């Protein structure tokens with residue numbers, strides 16, 4: 001007979017698998033952008049989309065000097081920096097310095113909305129169901145598969161990761177740009193989440209997904225949303241790297 005620990009480990013693994021606690025994979029923004037063209041275009045113009053540029057030598061020289069960094073140094077492969085300037089650092093499917101994927105470089109869709117592998121197919125299903133029959137799908141189903149509707153923790157992991165910020169998850173490496181360097185680096189979620197320099201514009205949704213968890217500014221954003229472009233919706237499931 002096998003040692004009992006073998007069975008216990010197998011049970012633990014099975015539990016993790018079936019309860020959905022196993023972390024979902026990051027896949028890169030291409031998977032989202034084919035359907036959400038308007039958000040993707042708008043995102044490209046934001047500060048988040050340019051986050052990798054800032055790590056290059058010569059970029060943002062003044063800001064770097066002020067924070068005690070070397071403006072002539074290349075920080076694009078520096079593990080003390082890259083983590084907050086890309087998607088899914090040190091997580092399943094996420095960006096690595098050893099195998100950098102273009103579609104995970106800079107702060108993209110999944111950094112805020114959550115790793116997409118498990119919920120993006122439900123977006124397709126929910127969209128098709130709504131189009132065909134007008135039936136809606138609960139947001140809870142998306143949340144159960146890793147979509148984030150609160151955002152605050154996601155922003156904090158990058159913006160409030162420094163000693164004394166008051167955020168509980170603080171751990172090294174810290175963000176070098178803090179209110180101590182300049183007041184403008186103070187992170188105020190309610191203000192920042194509406195800052196169109198860093199956040200993509202909002203486009204009208206038909207309402208295929210309903211119920212809680214709904215983002216607290218969802219109705220406000222939708223009330224002021226623009227008409228968006230039709231997505232392709234034929235998101236292929238090929239595992240293209242970038």
Ligand code: HEC
Nearest residue numbers: 047050051054084085107111151154155158192193195198
């Ligand atoms: C993966 C890390 C990460 C996440 C998650 C993240 N940000 Fe950022 N954010 C950055 C980085 C890096 C920059 C700087 C980009 C640059 O200029 O190179 C930035 C810039 C910004 C700016 C512009 C600041 C300025 O100087 O004008 C705002 C506003 C902002 N983020 C808000 C948010 C909000 C709100 C959230 C959550 C909904 C969020 N961010 C999530 C990393 C992140």
Ligand code: HEC
Nearest residue numbers: 054060063075080081084158159161173174175176177185
């Ligand atoms: C814990 C997350 C985190 C780490 C680690 C991190 N950054 Fe950032 N970085 C951010 C955030 C968040 C911002 C946006 C700050 C803001 O504007 O409020 C930012 C902004 C910047 C900016 C733009 C500042 C400006 O005012 O234009 C530069 C340049 C930068 N980071 C370089 C670096 C370098 C170099 C390192 C490594 C030494 C590094 N970052 C490490 C999160 C991080």
Ligand code: HEC
Nearest residue numbers: 032036039040043107108109112201202203215217218221
């Ligand atoms: C810095 C954080 C952040 C990033 C990066 C980000 N989003 Fe968003 N997104 C938000 C927030 C906040 C909302 C508002 C949520 C709501 O109203 O329910 C939102 C809303 C949306 C919506 C709902 C409709 C709308 O326009 O408001 C879609 C679709 C969307 N994002 C797709 C994307 C895609 C695609 C990308 C990548 C190209 C992306 N997002 C990148 C934060 C982000």
Ligand code: HEC
Nearest residue numbers: 031032035109113116120123124127205206207208209235
């Ligand atoms: C096959 C197409 C498709 C793909 C791929 C896709 N979505 Fe969606 N998404 C949709 C449709 C359809 C809706 C519902 C639109 C409506 O209500 O009009 C939606 C809704 C959303 C919403 C709004 C949810 C709410 O609160 O109502 C967000 C945010 C979003 N998608 C982000 C993403 C992100 C991030 C990715 C990539 C990880 C992604 N989507 C991938 C088709 C897609």
